[in-house]
Amino acid sequence: MMNFVLLSSLAISLVAGAIVRSPNAEPYDGYQVLRVKTGHHLKAVKEKLSTLSFEKWNHDIDRYIDICLPPDQVGAFEALGLDYHTMHENLGQSIDSESRKDCFSKRQNGDNSWYDSYHDYNDHIKLFEGFQKGFSNQSEIISSGTSYEGRDIYGLHLWGAGGKGKPAVIYHGTVHAREWITTPVVEYITEQLITGYTGGDALVTSLLDSYDFYIIPIVNPDGFVYTQTNERLWRKNRQPGPGNSTCFGRDINRNWEFGWNSNPRGASNDPCSETYQGEAASDTPENKGLDTLVRKLRDTVGIKLYIDWHSYGQYILSPYGYNETLYAPELGKWTKAASMLSQTIRDSSDAKTTFTFGPSGATLYTTTGAAPDHVYSIGGADFSYTIELRDTGNFGFILPPDQILGAAKEQWEGQKVLLSLLEEKFFDGQGPAM
Known part of the structure; x- marks a missing residue:
């Protein structure tokens, strides 16, 4: 219990810290x-x-x-x-409203006030540092390298009884800079894993005793900071374009090696495009670091589950994205698990949030050089998904702060079920271990 109290008390100062005051709402008035x-x-x-x-x-x-x-x-x-x-x-007003919801009350044990607002990049770092200190014997701050502008791509490695070395669960958030909702959702799931374990929750204890979690809440820190200081709707990283191009940024989720440049519908070779794939596979420093970690985990402990968190549209997407008519042998079990995940999210949500599921290319659109294809095909992940969070089009990327907690809670309920389905016995008809 002592760890739980420490975790909560460390977060109190963050709630009273900097709340994002967008300097870039006015251009969208x-x-x-x-x-x-x-x-x-x-x-x-x-x-x-x-x-x-x-x-x-x-x-x-x-x-x-x-x-x-x-x-x-x-x-x-x-x-x-x-x-x-x-x-x-009026998009300018929506951006301003998104950034101005105050949250200065002190955070008590079990208080969710952090999730009432979007936050400054540096406060996200402090939050994860607080998580680690509150779970210090069974966690460590990790890094998958540095961004183009030199920011650390930080994360947290969590483990349960028996120490490190169990099969890996990997979560990536904020790959696309403007998709702010992904960061607090990943943070909420991280917090529930820690507080559930320290509080003696049987299911969470079982999950952390079975898997090591590698959680990177902001894959694209340069782009994320840019959305807070310059252009709210920025998507890519902040790497300069090739040659004499005056455009900036590569799409990190079109830059993975597997499937890169394999389908002209899946990405762009125009440096000014929002889906610019880069000059070569993995030519972004962000992707190089992420891929290094994926390959290391593949070769040491194996990857059980990978989730790439995005917004918006409410989808649960499995490989393949690079070919809309190609289906992986594991599609049956992926679809069965996604169906259970979707049902759980809907049942647990007051808003009855509905998620569509299926193979990425056939269900949504073609994506080449995308993370789930790569982490499955190269990283050997047993399960690999993109989850596109709320909503389906009322707000899109500018999701109001009053939806953060609801979006996070429904995903946590879904993750508890999904993580309980990972063992093969469920797909042999014996049911999940609940």
Whole structure:
């Protein structure tokens, strides 16, 4: 119990620390975010939209296109007569609201006030340091290297009875910088593992005694900091483009070795594109460090589960992403586990949050050089998923702070079930060990 009290008391000072005050809401004043229905009229919709200047948010264009429209384009858009609904009437106001929810009350044991707000990058580091100090005999701060701008890609390694060396569970958060919700969700799961173990929870004890957890909450620290200081909707890392290009950033989740550059629909070779894959596989320092850790765990303890946390859309996606018609031999068990995970999330959520599941390329869209494909095919993971968090399009990347805790709680309930399903006996019909 002493560790639990220490963990909570260390977090008190963080709650009273810096809350993100976005310096970049004003540039988006008057911008609208709109969901445009495509369906069977995709070609016609794209032709009409080609007359406008806007930023495209999503890639699931077979059903709809989410666009960020500047004020001077709104009238021209309305004249197109398209079928749409408004996600953000004024994106600048939404960004400002996202960043201004105060949370200064002292945090007590079991208090979730950290999850009432989005936080400054440095406070995220302090939170993980507090977690480690509160679980010091069974955890260690780890690093998967440094970012392009020299920031440490920090994480936490947790283990249970018997010491280190069990099969690995790996969580990656904030791969895409603007997907802020992924960071607190991964932090909440980390906290529940620690407090559950120190508090004697039987299921959590069993999980930590069976697996070592390697949790990296912010894979893309440079991009994340940039979203807090310069451009809220930045996606990539902050690596300069090649040659004379004036564009910055590579998409870390199109930069993994397996499947890289294997399908022209899966990424872009344009340095200005949001899905720019880089000049070569793993040519981002972030990816090199992450891949080194993956291969090390593969060769030492093996990887049981990998999850790449993203937003938005509410999907649970398994390999393959690089080929929409190629299915892995493990797809049956992955789909069965994803179905249970989806059902648990829905049943545990007051909002009855529904997650769609299936192989990535066939269920959502083609992605080459993506982490789950690589960690399965190269890293040998038994289970490998992308989880796209809330929501399905009311708010998109600018998810209000009052949804953070709900999003985190439903994922923790889902992880408890998913982690209990990892043993092969469940897929032999004997049921999960609950």
